[in-house]
Amino acid sequence: MSTAELISNWKHHIEHGSGPIYLSIIDALADSIRRGLLHEGDRLPPQRQLAAALGTDLTTVTRAFSEARRRGLIEATVGRGTFVKVGATETRWRHTGRAIVDLTMNLPPIPEEPALGQLIQADMTYLLRKQELSGLLSYRVTGGSTEERRLAARWMEPLLGQRNEDEVLVVPGAQAAIAAVVSTLTTPGDTIITDRFTYPGIRSAAAQFHLMLKGIDSDLEGMVPDQFDQACRRHRPQLIYCMPTIQNPSTATMSPERREAILAIARAHQIPILEDDPYGLLLRDGLPAMARLDPAHVFYVSTLAKVLSPGLRQAFLVVPGVDMAHRMSSAIRALSLTNSGLMTSLVARWMQNGSAASILAAIQTELRARQKIARDILGNGHCMHPDGPHVWLRLPDWWGSVDFVSYARRQGLALVPSNVFTVEGEPPQRARIALGSATSRESLAVSLRGVSDLLRHKRSPGFDDIV
The missing domain is CATH 1.10.10.10 (Winged helix-like DNA-binding domain superfamily/Winged helix DNA-binding domain)
Incomplete structure (x- = not known):
């Protein structure tokens, strides 16, 4: 305008x-x-x-x-x-009445087996017997102990291969890891290249540190190499942010060949990559992380929030080299100081006794079942990944994204409009549905049938209330 x-x-x-x-x-x-x-x-x-x-x-x-x-x-x-x-456009869709079913947050479904309540109770009792309470409730070493970092490296090994635990940091959440990388590698006014539709967390970090985001188009495999190369030449970014596996929100997943192509372009322009990988461990057949293909140029973030539980408040940051790990540790200390001793000890216990792997397997199975329910009810034409936690819903021509989400909320269904993910350009006629936050498959099916009915509803020209 x-x-x-x-x-x-x-x-x-x-x-x-x-x-x-x-x-x-x-x-x-x-x-x-x-x-x-x-x-x-x-x-x-x-x-x-x-x-x-x-x-x-x-x-x-x-x-x-x-x-x-x-x-x-x-x-x-x-x-x-x-x-x-950033976030100014959220007011309208967030405040149009209380939703009965909230499908906005990408939460892992709580599995029936293993029973998490019993597991937490048993392992907390074990920790209180084996460790001093003062130690569990005290401040921790920023970045985690040697044993905690070794366990984290082993947890990520299917995607990363073997990494030196001195390059691994235990962090209180993925957002803290993202903020640490962004604040360390950039200065105010710098540019970060990302997908045109991307995770809102990087938008928040960019706004906080006064950085510019430039979004490029993607296909079913993520960033388009030619456009990525042109954007690097035009904008001279200091960092690339990408989510190569089950991208949020588009679900695009890079093949190994696409990952190699993007890495080659980044190396040619000497630009580091921040690889955000919250969903990599959900895949039935895992893909190599970009940090495995090029460990010298990629900063890798993996979180337990999407594969175990966000309540654990734990993520891992893997960086190129020990010196960089020291720099990132300083940034994390400034941003969030340290992890929760209680939760970190519980995670370590679960990784040692196999509970973490069992919970992950149960969540994988549940999400695959929920994706099948979504496909059966919503049909084709939407962006889905069979192992993923969300659907990037395509809307009919007569629905704008914010209007559709606002109307859905009035019917008791909470979704996320596309403008929340849009870096630049017009938000697409899309909305994101999180499949894991429904309490059961039955509840999800009822909610998705409601969404399907709304998709067929043709709104009148005067949808907005006028008084």
Whole structure:
């Protein structure tokens, strides 16, 4: 949208508003975001320019922008200007009534066997007998003990091959690992290349550290090499972020050949890769991690949140070399200090006695069953992976993503609209469905039949409530 069109739209709001001008400006801003006239990351005109164009004073515009920042609509960076905030478009779909069935979070389904409640109770009792309570509740060594890092390396070995435990860090969650890599390898104003539709966590990290994201198109195997090469030449990024296995949200999965192609381009441009691999261990037939194919240039993140439980708050960061591990350990210490001693000890116990492997196998089986249910009910034409935890739902022409998700929530179903994942360009007519958060297969089937019914519903032109 051009500046002239934006000014015209805002003038209309001011002229027809009944309250203070600064509130009319906020309303105009929110309306422009809601209608897609402004997108997350768009730069707003300077405040003096806006004041002159709107026929008001600078104090009024400054007051409006201050309130808009408080409401989470915009953010300002000294020397760069004011931008529509990442996440500003979430308000509409999140606040349209309480959903009965929440299919927004990619959680692993809780298996019936092994019974997690009994397992946790038994192993906590064991830990309390074998270890001092003060040790379980105390601060831990940042990055994990030698034994904890050795267990982590063994856990990831099917995907990574053998790695020196000195290159492995135990981290309190994947987001902390991502933030550590991003903050260490970039400076404000740098660019990160990612998929055009990508995990919101990297968008949050980029916004926090004042970085620019540039998204490129993908096919069924992920990033398209030619476009990736052109983006590297054009934008000169400092880092590439990718999720090569069951990409979130598209479910695209890179073949070994595609992984090699992307790695070769990154090496040619001397750009490190941040490989986020939350779902790699869910695959029936595992694929080699990019960090296994090129351990010298790839930073690898693996989390237990998607393959065991997010309640464990544990992830692993594997880096190129011991010196880099020391740098990342410092970043993790600054961001989150250390892991929970209680949860770290429980994870170590599960890895030692085989419980972790048993839980993973049960979750793999359950997700495959749920994917079959989804395919049977929703049909083909949607992006699915037989081993994955989510569906990238294709919507009919008459449904926009936010409208569909808002309408679904009114019917008691919570999904995620595509704008949450969109780095740049128009959000596609898609929505993400998480299959693991339903309490049972029966509950999931009922919910998916509801989604199927909504897909056939043709909304009227006046869907929005007007009063």
